[in-house]
Amino acid sequence: MIEFLNDVIEIVTKHYPFLLRGIGYTMLIALAGTLAGLLIGLATGVVRTCPLSKNGFVRLLQKILNGIIAVYVEVFRGTPMMVQAMVIYWGYAFATGGSTLPLIPSGIIIVSINTGAYMAEIVRGGIISIDKGQFEGAAAVGMTHWQTMLHIVLPQVLRNILPSVANEFVINIKDTSVLNVIGVTELYYFAGIIKRESFQTFQTYLVVCVIYFVLTFTVTRVLRLIEKKLQGADSYVICGSQSDPSAEIRVPKQQEVPND
Amino acid sequence: MTDMKPVIEIRNLQKSFGKVDVLKGIDMQVAAGEVVAVIGSSGSGKSTMLRCINLLETPTGGQILWHGKNIQTEIDSLYKYRASVGMVFQQFNLYNNLTVLQNCTLPQVKVLGRSKAEAEKIAKDYLDRVGMLPYQNARPAQISGGQKQRVAIARALAMNPEVLLFDEPTSALDPEMVGEVLNVMQQLAQEGMTMIVVTHEMAFARDVSSRVVYMNQGVICEQGTPAEIFGNPQKQETRDFLARFRNN
Numbered sequence A: 001m002i003e004f005l006n007d008v009i010e011i012v013t014k015h016y017p018f019l020l021r022g023i024g025y026t027m028l029i030a031l032a033g034t035l036a037g038l039l040i041g042l043a044t045g046v047v048r049t050c051p052l053s054k055n056g057f058v059r060l061l062q063k064i065l066n067g068i069i070a071v072y073v074e075v076f077r078g079t080p081m082m083v084q085a086m087v088i089y090w091g092y093a094f095a096t097g098g099s100t101l102p103l104i105p106s107g108i109i110i111v112s113i114n115t116g117a118y119m120a121e122i123v124r125g126g127i128i129s130i131d132k133g134q135f136e137g138a139a140a141v142g143m144t145h146w147q148t149m150l151h152i153v154l155p156q157v158l159r160n161i162l163p164s165v166a167n168e169f170v171i172n173i174k175d176t177s178v179l180n181v182i183g184v185t186e187l188y189y190f191a192g193i194i195k196r197e198s199f200q201t202f203q204t205y206l207v208v209c210v211i212y213f214v215l216t217f218t219v220t221r222v223l224r225l226i227e228k229k230l231q232g233a234d235s236y237v238i239c240g241s242q243s244d245p246s247a248e249i250r251v252p253k254q255q256e257v258p259n260d
Numbered sequence B: 001m002t003d004m005k006p007v008i009e010i011r012n013l014q015k016s017f018g019k020v021d022v023l024k025g026i027d028m029q030v031a032a033g034e035v036v037a038v039i040g041s042s043g044s045g046k047s048t049m050l051r052c053i054n055l056l057e058t059p060t061g062g063q064i065l066w067h068g069k070n071i072q073t074e075i076d077s078l079y080k081y082r083a084s085v086g087m088v089f090q091q092f093n094l095y096n097n098l099t100v101l102q103n104c105t106l107p108q109v110k111v112l113g114r115s116k117a118e119a120e121k122i123a124k125d126y127l128d129r130v131g132m133l134p135y136q137n138a139r140p141a142q143i144s145g146g147q148k149q150r151v152a153i154a155r156a157l158a159m160n161p162e163v164l165l166f167d168e169p170t171s172a173l174d175p176e177m178v179g180e181v182l183n184v185m186q187q188l189a190q191e192g193m194t195m196i197v198v199t200h201e202m203a204f205a206r207d208v209s210s211r212v213v214y215m216n217q218g219v220i221c222e223q224g225t226p227a228e229i230f231g232n233p234q235k236q237e238t239r240d241f242l243a244r245f246r247n248n
């Protein structure tokens, strides 16, 4: 047992530069991929909910774009990311006659595209669940679809889907490990290197396993805190009472009116 | 009616949802300063007509003219048009992510291109008029239904519309809050705001409106001054409708 612990400690102390670099790249790819994926999801959400134009040509373009989005979502949700990584990375090499993309950007692109397909569905669900009255209230004052989405609908959607977005981030922290098939130097890739140097397969992967867990656990907790913050203030200040304009009264949040 | 040119003229307006004909040829004119109360039983097409006027619904037949121009083919911008035709909904439809003040400034800034400072000044003016200025930092979820509706009216007014459309503005309110909203509307009417008000508040139609339109099954069955409609209705359907209302 003592010996086992010594092995573990040695792996950490001897190889910590590898481990730290792995953690860095894993978090970078997961975070960048999740944010880019979210942007893809939001963009597809705006496009898919846009009312069809009266102009025949624009209408056709909209339909084609909607078709492309639908295919994209199905294909990328219906295939493993590990295979997507190989197809995209080597597909690029094939198409360009042998030149390859740098590895970290490749990893970010692959995770982004993959996450985008899931985010597209998450955002779509989020938009559908927004009360129709929000859209009509915006249309009735003369806002465009884009203005409505940007200023009224998407802020509400973002707040509602934050738990799902956090979930995607956590999934990505774990799933970046498949990128080692194209040689991206994330945490799992370094685990392979450490194992080959130390010949201690179990100890190495146990250390990496613990690291993954600490990462996902911390991220989950932090995001939950942020979620709580975003629930908003539960009181507001009534300003300028008629007798005393500088009066400030704090009013506790009321119960939601049932017919609203 | 005056001989002034109408602000809104509706000609043979039709609307069907699939096979269901909801509006079967509505003809109506509204002149500046008129307060038109639209009454009628549930499902008669009152909301649909109102929603056609600002193109929340697309008419399937007929025309709606805005100062003589067809709103579907002849106006410059749908968005500018909607800005000049304010709408107040039964369910308020305040923007839930914004404060009371932001609800009233965002449309001005985005649609009318006003500066933030100017928009805030105008918004505060109207919020003050409906008695909601003290709540400018509250969110919609934190205020009562009657308060929400007053904010919704201020939001519409801040766009300086030529016409205001109301779709049963008090129907979702608890009885004790109906009065505060009707008071605001009555004040607007007295100041000469042009309004089309779909309502089940017969007292409002009788006392505040300059003309009452009774709709039945997708057509205008009868219209006239409040005295004519409530005192001496010509059609049997109108009499039946009003009688049913008194009994309820």
Ligand SMILES: Nc1ncnc2c1ncn2[C@@H]1O[C@H](COP(=O)(O)OP(=O)(O)OP(=O)(O)O)[C@@H](O)[C@H]1O
Pocket: B017, B020, B022, B040, B041, B042, B043, B044, B045, B046, B047, B048, B049
């Ligand atoms: N989007 C829609 N799709 C299908 N049918 C609809 C739609 N909107 C309204 N209708 C139908 O049109 C008819 C008229 O509806 P409308 O809402 O205009 O009536 P209303 O006079 O406003 O009634 P109420 O007093 O209950 O508000 C109803 O039978 C309704 O079911």
Ligand SMILES: [Mg+2]
Pocket: B046, B047, B048, B167, B168
């Ligand atoms: Mg209605």
